[in-house]
Amino acid sequence: MTDLASQPALAQTESQIYRSILDVISTVEPRVADATAAELRDQRASLKLIASENYASLPVLMTMGTWMSDKYAEGTIGHRFYAACQNIDTVESVAAEHAKALFGAPHAYVQPHSGIDANLVAFWAILATRIEAPELAEKGLKNVNELTGEDWESLRGKLGNQRLLGMSLDAGGHLTHGFRPNISGKMFHQQSYGTDPQTGLVDYDQVAAAAREFKPLILVAGYSAYPRRIDFAKMREIADEVGATLLVDMAHFAGLVAGKVFTGNEDPVPFAHVTTTTTHKSLRGPRGGIVLCQPEYQPAVDRGCPLVLGGPMGHVMAAKAVALAEARQPSFQTYAQAVADNAQAFAEGLMRRGGRLVTGGTDNHLVLLDVSSFGLTGRQAESALLDAGIVTNRNAIPADPNGAWYTSGIRFGTPALTTRGFGTDDFDRVAELVVDVLSGTSVGTTKDGKPSKASYVTEDGLAARTAAGAAELLDKHPLYPGLEL
Numbered sequence: 001m002t003d004l005a006s007q008p009a010l011a012q013t014e015s016q017i018y019r020s021i022l023d024v025i026s027t028v029e030p031r032v033a034d035a036t037a038a039e040l041r042d043q044r045a046s047l048k049l050i051a052s053e054n055y056a057s058l059p060v061l062m063t064m065g066t067w068m069s070d071k072y073a074e075g076t077i078g079h080r081f082y083a084a085c086q087n088i089d090t091v092e093s094v095a096a097e098h099a100k101a102l103f104g105a106p107h108a109y110v111q112p113h114s115g116i117d118a119n120l121v122a123f124w125a126i127l128a129t130r131i132e133a134p135e136l137a138e139k140g141l142k143n144v145n146e147l148t149g150e151d152w153e154s155l156r157g158k159l160g161n162q163r164l165l166g167m168s169l170d171a172g173g174h175l176t177h178g179f180r181p182n183i184s185g186k187m188f189h190q191q192s193y194g195t196d197p198q199t200g201l202v203d204y205d206q207v208a209a210a211a212r213e214f215k216p217l218i219l220v221a222g223y224s225a226y227p228r229r230i231d232f233a234k235m236r237e238i239a240d241e242v243g244a245t246l247l248v249d250m251a252h253f254a255g256l257v258a259g260k261v262f263t264g265n266e267d268p269v270p271f272a273h274v275t276t277t278t279t280h281k282s283l284r285g286p287r288g289g290i291v292l293c294q295p296e297y298q299p300a301v302d303r304g305c306p307l308v309l310g311g312p313m314g315h316v317m318a319a320k321a322v323a324l325a326e327a328r329q330p331s332f333q334t335y336a337q338a339v340a341d342n343a344q345a346f347a348e349g350l351m352r353r354g355g356r357l358v359t360g361g362t363d364n365h366l367v368l369l370d371v372s373s374f375g376l377t378g379r380q381a382e383s384a385l386l387d388a389g390i391v392t393n394r395n396a397i398p399a400d401p402n403g404a405w406y407t408s409g410i411r412f413g414t415p416a417l418t419t420r421g422f423g424t425d426d427f428d429r430v431a432e433l434v435v436d437v438l439s440g441t442s443v444g445t446t447k448d449g450k451p452s453k454a455s456y457v458t459e460d461g462l463a464a465r466t467a468a469g470a471a472e473l474l475d476k477h478p479l480y481p482g483l484e485l
């Protein structure tokens with residue numbers, strides 16, 4: 001039904017194609033062929049609940065394995081620094097055309113290799129538009145190369161001295177939103193807004209107050225671990241009041257925007273000056289990034305190469321075009337709605353069985369479970385779930401007493417299993433399995449007999465019992481059915 005990843009009519013051919021591909025790889029490096037085959041077996045045999053992962057369709061995967069990878073094409077469509085780029089021009093144009101139509105964006109730049117790269121392009125495009133361009137205009141210059149030594153140093157000083165306000169990491173923000181281990185935290189003076197300690201929700205009055213006081217050049221909205229929707233009209237109002245550029249990073253939830261689950265004020269694209277996304281999470285494409293923007297940011301965004309990118313990846317832009325074409329099909333809207341419905345069912349299933357959720361629920365594709373109610377750290381819960389074939393990741397929760405390494409939370413997401421065709425009843429059963437594992441797991445001890453934050457003990461027979469439950473669901477919804485390797 002909603003699973004584009006299965007196209008049984010072609011299955012026979014696809015099996016033959018992939019068998020041949022693995023044979024060819026084996027002639028050069030069998031360990032790579034073996035690992036590739038093993039990865040498919042492993043993905044088929046586990047309940048993948050990692051919120052940032054998905055399964056791309058076979059057409060998308062196949063598009064990546066071609067000679068479109070062999071071409072250098074620095075520059076933009078029709079304006080390249082290399083000869084013979086006509087076919088790269090075609091795939092880049094098709095990808096951009098689909099991205100604009102899908103998201104209703106005036107401009108789409110599809111070259112970024114990842115979400116981090118898309119954000120880097122966006123940051124520097126905003127700096128170039130807001131800081132560099134006016135400085136050049138004032139001096140009557142066209143190009144930074146025309147600046148003399150002292151003026152160039154002065155501009156460099158200004159570029160490196162701007163302010164950025166984003167969501168805090170422990171409230172669900174992303175490392176690229178101004179945190180010191182990432183270049184964004186080294187480029188900008190950064191402050192963050194959190195969530196309300198009572199409700200766990202974004203408090204727009206607090207965001208507005210922080211923006212008034214800090215006066216950022218860039219206000220970032222977007223998250224990787226916040227289980228709720230955001231009102232982007234309010235975010236734009238706050239940005240406008242303080243003269244900030246609104247950058248929305250929809251890396252996680254782009255599939256819900258594409259699938260029209262997030263509309264009106266929950267659709268960031270009409271409100272943001274610049275919107276960035278990954279293409280491989282809920283959007284279900286190849287690994288990569290896209291920048292969408294309003295016309296005033298287009299000239300700077302299009303200079304992502306050579307600003308922070310080198311040559312674009314022709315094979316990946318081609319796969320983005322295929323994935324975006326899939327996302328424009330009505331079936332993708334059915335998929336996106338199922339992702340959200342499944343998250344609801346899963347959240348309710350956890351809560352009904354005693355699970356405590358950050359914000360008390362979800363209204364997007366992800367669920368954050370506070371595992372301290374089971375007496376465990378995130379690290380212990382993640383490992384015990386993995387033993388039972390349930391793949392998740394631990395995640396800090398707001399004001400986490402266990403810090404970012406051990407954590408007190410587990411993040412779950414529904415995009416991947418929804419692609420396999422899981423429905424709400426299946427997700428209720430997954431919730432039952434998760435609670436079964438966590439209830440049957442207890443804290444282990446360190447070498448000197450103290451309670452450990454990492455080791456754990458499970459009830460006899462627990463892993464086998466849950467693995468059997470998981471296998472039943474996985475068999476019901478095979479991954480790439482018909483693809484036999």
Ligand SMILES: *Cc1c(COP(=O)(O)O)cnc(C)c1O
Pocket residue numbers: 052113114115116117119174176222223224249250251252278288
């Ligand atoms: C995943 C993510 C990114 C980074 O994407 P990569 O492709 O891993 O570089 C950036 N921002 C947000 C909000 C994300 O969730």
